[in-house]
Amino acid sequence: MGKSTTGNLQMNCELCTPENELLLWENGLCRVILVEDAHYPGFCRVIWNQHVKEMTDLTEDERQDFMQVVFAVESVVREVMHPDKINLASLGNMTPHLHWHVIPRYISDMHYPNPVWSSPQRAGMPAAPPDWRVNLARQLGQIQPHRKALSCHENSGSGQE
Amino acid sequence: MGKSTTGNLQMNCELCTPENELLLWENGLCRVILVEDAHYPGFCRVIWNQHVKEMTDLTEDERQDFMQVVFAVESVVREVMHPDKINLASLGNMTPHLHWHVIPRYISDMHYPNPVWSSPQRAGMPAAPPDWRVNLARQLGQIQPHRKALSCHENSGSGQE
Numbered sequence: 515m516g517k518s519t520t521g522n523l524q525m526n527c528e529l530c531t532p533e534n535e536l537l538l539w540e541n542g543l544c545r546v547i548l549v550e551d552a553h554y555p556g557f558c559r560v561i562w563n564q565h566v567k568e569m570t571d572l573t574e575d576e577r578q579d580f581m582q583v584v585f586a587v588e589s590v591v592r593e594v595m596h597p598d599k600i601n602l603a604s605l606g607n608m609t610p611h612l613h614w615h616v617i618p619r620y621i622s623d624m625h626y627p628n629p630v631w632s633s634p635q636r637a638g639m640p641a642a643p644p645d646w647r648v649n650l651a652r653q654l655g656q657i658q659p660h661r662k663a664l665s666c667h668e669n670s671g672s673g674q675e
Numbered sequence: 676m677g678k679s680t681t682g683n684l685q686m687n688c689e690l691c692t693p694e695n696e697l698l699l700w701e702n703g704l705c706r707v708i709l710v711e712d713a714h715y716p717g718f719c720r721v722i723w724n725q726h727v728k729e730m731t732d733l734t735e736d737e738r739q740d741f742m743q744v745v746f747a748v749e750s751v752v753r754e755v756m757h758p759d760k761i762n763l764a765s766l767g768n769m770t771p772h773l774h775w776h777v778i779p780r781y782i783s784d785m786h787y788p789n790p791v792w793s794s795p796q797r798a799g800m801p802a803a804p805p806d807w808r809v810n811l812a813r814q815l816g817q818i819q820p821h822r823k824a825l826s827c828h829e830n831s832g833s834g835q836e
Contacts, residue, residue: 578739581738581739585731599728599729599768602730603762603764605763608788
């Protein structure tokens with residue numbers, strides 16, 4: 515599928531040269547930040563560290579590792595924020611550097627049930643639980659995403675990419 | 676993470692009781708349809724067959740299988756549609772039945788660079804290649820997503836879920 519790419523950092527890319535990010539977790543491949551959006555408490559973003567444009571520009575292993583983190587973040591956000599729904603999106607039209615939005619949605623939030631990029635529906639009062647910041651930071655700090663190993667008898671013999 | 680769920684079909688869910696879907700590919704777990712949107716040629720949707728709300732309600736295996744299809748669709752859409760950018764999203768606020776939007780975006784389309792759910796920017800003239808329908812249907816019909824096997828020495832011994 516995609517070719518492996520280390521992806522040069524780009525000077526004019528805000529995700530290559532981040533400023534003032536609220537970093538909650540990172541490994542060598544990607545990082546998790548809290549998006550400070552008054553209307554969307556608990557909105558997290560999972561950012562690939564290298565400058566890569568599309569998910570299918572990554573290798574299969576990189577894609578799996580990346581998505582493991584995204585879903586680990588979704589799990590924590592669900593547990594801490596108790597949202598009515600989770601929204602996931604990888605868009606990148608303005609900033610074509612891979613990043614996943616993980617957004618807890620509430621029936622009472624500003625855009626529900628429409629996506630957060632649509633026109634507002636109401637002033638919005640998301641039902642975030644008390645102490646969500648502390649709990650989110652603590653629980654996200656502890657995530658340990660791993661790529662699931664198949665047992666040997668399932669090995670199709672395709673080997674490692 | 677999530678518990679395995681077969682997920683009952685829901686009578687009032689439009690993805691459980693689909694009508695007039697343009698089916699391009701399916702297996703036992705999910706299906707790929709073409710979204711007929713005049714402003715977004717090549718817009719595909721990957722729908723989990725059972726009624727499940729969130730990605731982390733699936734087992735890890737189910738998540739990987741689902742995402743393998745999503746990324747296979749992304750690959751084909753890139754090859755056939757030659758978009759300026761791919762947008763991926765799993766939202767489900769109105770229809771909480773897992774489905775991924777795979778949207779080819781063009782600088783000339785109606786909303787670029789904003790998401791497709793935002794306010795229009797222009798009348799829009801997406802630069803879809805000629806014969807895209809035939810090519811998309813043919814190539815999507817041939818996708819063979821598979822879960823990558825790790826070679827035995829990578830097996831952490833966690834076994835199958």
